Amino acid sequence: MDHIIEIKEVLKKYEDFTAVDHLNLNIKKGSFFGLLGPNGAGKTTLIKMLVGLLRPNSGDIFIKNQKMTRDNVFLKTKMGIVPQHINLDKELSVKENLIFSAKLYKLKRDPQEKRVEELLAFSELKPIENKLSKNLSGGMQRKLMIVKALINDPEIIFLDEPTVGIDVNTRRKIWDMLKGMKDMGKTIILTTHYIEEAEYLCDQIALMDKGKIFHLDTSKHLKSNLGTFTVEYFNDAKVTEYKYFQSIEDAKQYTHALCGNYILRDTNLEDVFYNFTNRKVR
Template sequence: MIRAENIAKKYGDFVAVDGISFEVQRGESFGLLGPNGAGKSTTMKMIAAVSTRTSGNLEVLGMDPNTDGPAIRSQLGVVPQEDNLDQELRVRENLITYGRFFGMSHAAVAKRADELLEFAQLTDRAKSKVEPLSGGMKRRLTIARSLMNDPQMLLLDEPTTGLDPQARHILWDRLFRLKEQGTTLVLTTHYMDEAEQLSDRIVVVDKGAIMAEGSPAQLIRQYSSKEVLEVRYGSDKNSTVAKSIADVGERQEILPDRILIYSDNGERDLAEITKRGHHPMTSLVRRSSLEDVFLRLTGRSLVE
């Protein structure tokens, strides 16, 4: 569906995307992960044929986005980061006009709009204005809108940012159904749980370049350990304790508020530490997550 070879985007001297390559297969669910400013949205825009790349080869559905924008976009659904619903129109009208932009017939858009209102659980708000809808409703409407043309591939740029847990779970459920129906999904996110829920394969980008690639499980195996033991001794003591337990686990990370011990058996290591006489204030053994991978690859400092 997508083949990107060494694509780059420069705005003047600023390099937003610095030569990344990846492929997305039909029916796959592909996640682009990275901190703010990593180049995720720019990459999405190039795929969606709304931003021309500076260099590299990019093929979307077998066409070049730089010259075949309308033809590519006719097969894509795009859910932008910010809701950009048409405030001058009502809920159902938003769907109708959007379908008309694709050149669909009046009859086809009417039928499709009703189906999608149902899908987005917005049927009872069909005649409502857009502005009073809740954040979750707006998002669902934006997703419904992106599906008007029954796209082969759906691009979602941070689909659940700013939503409450209930709204996120409803949305994930809807997206999962689309995936089951065979729609190719490409999403960016910086929520690791979202990436784990929705992606078959993930690419981690930082500073415009690819840091790692693989399925969530592969990435965890490769860049983290099976389990993570978190122990706290209080801000003052963490670093002194750390010296005497430095040989425990595969790898350690000493943070101001706690020590992370990456290990294949957290309980065993906790027992070992306690045996040495270091009783932590609190301790936690958990499975390693994509978040650990992400932080390891992109660092803990705030990059913006």
């Protein structure tokens, strides 16, 4: 697949603080790409530069072989953006929010009505289309934000912590929506510090901390490179330690020498992230 996004030596600083540190990254067209890292890792800053809201101090960003700038209107029409914070008009209904967004993109009336109905059906928001957005649950507001970002049928969708603060059941329904978007051929860039979310959704995952991407691979390879199995136990100082093994036999053999309780389990992405940064995602 061709690269739809190319990031070359991008640096973004705020006075003495480096938010994104000479970052290089290519993202393939049609992929579901995850940026995983703790708060302050640089994920949101990177997204803001990708969509043209921030200008890098140095380096270049190319999208669809065009340089991304704040004035590149063509590229912005190819994007859908779901920010961290609620961006709905609270006094408008679900349907009216979508209609208003369609008008901003100057969709003609017939295509506009068709697109709104398609998105209401896709998101399963049709039964509450006349409900004011301010009266929706947090999860329903997040769903509406996502379909609002789809109104212009974008090629690239940026999702910045799209499921933050919502319950598990609603989060999984939103995951189904996001997988449906991937099936439409969209390129999706997701920032999250929910490890399970990245593991479940993404084709490729970039582990990011302190403005740098320190590991990039599929979830499966990230885990297998560390070790397929993990032994988790308390040491004599009552500090949790983790040992990683490629075979279940080696892992079991290691546990024979342990005096206290232990857990033998499959390695997950949190193990990978913790191993490389020595601090857990929160």
